[in-house]
Amino acid sequence: MEEHGYFYRDTWAEIDLDCIAENVISVKKQLPQEVDIFAVVKANAYGHGDVQVAKTALAAGAVYLAVAFMDEAIALRNKGINAPILVLGATRPEDIRMAARFSITLTIFQKEWLEEAQKHLLTDERVSLHIKVDTGMGRLGVRTSEELKAVEQMILGDDRFQLEGIYTHFATADELDDSYFQEQLALFETILGALTKRPKYIHCSNSAAAIRFPKAYFNAVRLGIVMYGLTPSIEMEKEIPFPLKEAFSLQSRLVHVKKLQKGDKVSYGATYESDQEEWIGTIPIGYADGWIRKLQGQEVLVGGKRSMIVGRICMDQCMVRLPSYMPIGTTVTLIGRQEDQFISVNEIADKLDTINYEVPCIIANRVPRLYKKGGKIVDIKNYHLNN
Numbered sequence: 001m002e003e004h005g006y007f008y009r010d011t012w013a014e015i016d017l018d019c020i021a022e023n024v025i026s027v028k029k030q031l032p033q034e035v036d037i038f039a040v041v042k043a044n045a046y047g048h049g050d051v052q053v054a055k056t057a058l059a060a061g062a063v064y065l066a067v068a069f070m071d072e073a074i075a076l077r078n079k080g081i082n083a084p085i086l087v088l089g090a091t092r093p094e095d096i097r098m099a100a101r102f103s104i105t106l107t108i109f110q111k112e113w114l115e116e117a118q119k120h121l122l123t124d125e126r127v128s129l130h131i132k133v134d135t136g137m138g139r140l141g142v143r144t145s146e147e148l149k150a151v152e153q154m155i156l157g158d159d160r161f162q163l164e165g166i167y168t169h170f171a172t173a174d175e176l177d178d179s180y181f182q183e184q185l186a187l188f189e190t191i192l193g194a195l196t197k198r199p200k201y202i203h204c205s206n207s208a209a210a211i212r213f214p215k216a217y218f219n220a221v222r223l224g225i226v227m228y229g230l231t232p233s234i235e236m237e238k239e240i241p242f243p244l245k246e247a248f249s250l251q252s253r254l255v256h257v258k259k260l261q262k263g264d265k266v267s268y269g270a271t272y273e274s275d276q277e278e279w280i281g282t283i284p285i286g287y288a289d290g291w292i293r294k295l296q297g298q299e300v301l302v303g304g305k306r307s308m309i310v311g312r313i314c315m316d317q318c319m320v321r322l323p324s325y326m327p328i329g330t331t332v333t334l335i336g337r338q339e340d341q342f343i344s345v346n347e348i349a350d351k352l353d354t355i356n357y358e359v360p361c362i363i364a365n366r367v368p369r370l371y372k373k374g375g376k377i378v379d380i381k382n383y384h385l386n387n
Ligand SMILES: *Cc1c(COP(=O)(O)O)cnc(C)c1O
Pocket: 040, 042, 088, 169, 205, 206, 207, 208, 222, 223, 224, 225, 226, 232
């Protein structure tokens, strides 16, 4: 196959960019025209690939990108992304000149930070800022009207700073009980009242709030998990008014197939013992790829059937009990569809006692990413060329 010319390993993730575009378009259709989408592409776009997702989301109607750290923003600039980028996390004040140089918008929430940053910024440098308000997440942000006023005054008093936005973040927007969400929203509205002038962007909704609470739109939403086709929480599954398209799948191939006799053992610790004659296949993915040891016992799809991972998962490989003999090279789907069977990101999250967000994030860089559009491969991110 064509993709084999580009990486030398029988394990890869496939990212369907059409799914990402469709999810952005579906959300955009729900929003009033004046509400913009900020596409959240932090953490290498939740493990999907930052630049490919950023370009797709922008083409589908997002107007702004958001990342967690300035390194991620610089990486996007170095890959040719010119769209505005907001850093959601804390940046060191002495690094403000990098923000000026790369036109990166920073999140700020401390008067002292601005005082320190002023010492580093040259007179002709300009930086866009969004103020973060902590209305109950307890993570980052000004917590009172007084703190907000002090920060706003500092910004307005220095024309190297441009106040472009203000925002908060909800702790429970994905839970059915919306009382804490309502408290946070009310507090945000109260604190906004302390501003002398409203900046261009006021935003507070993550994916969950963007789907459920039109009254929290203001004029932009920060769209993360739903853009990737995943639900913000299990309880919200039935509340999504359009079909979500899961963009991420994980594939491998059988690299060795053998027949075991009753009593033969598999993998470290020799903990698995076959109780009859059976076919065992080896696939080249292990815990160093993020396919962690806790996934022992998880099913994968081979020949359209569910088959169990048996024995301990090794660093680079694991073993699968096959329904029957299968030739070397047979595709094994760890996440995704084969015929009428589907292993969702949610199924893996459930097996790992975690949330779907974590699953694509922990699939390591060592796993090549293959990008598809219109069913065709349009880009490949492999380990040895552009890791
Ligand atoms: C990650 C993040 C988001 C995106 O959240 P989703 O639930 O993935 O939509 C939005 N805002 C902030 C501040 C974030 O850190």
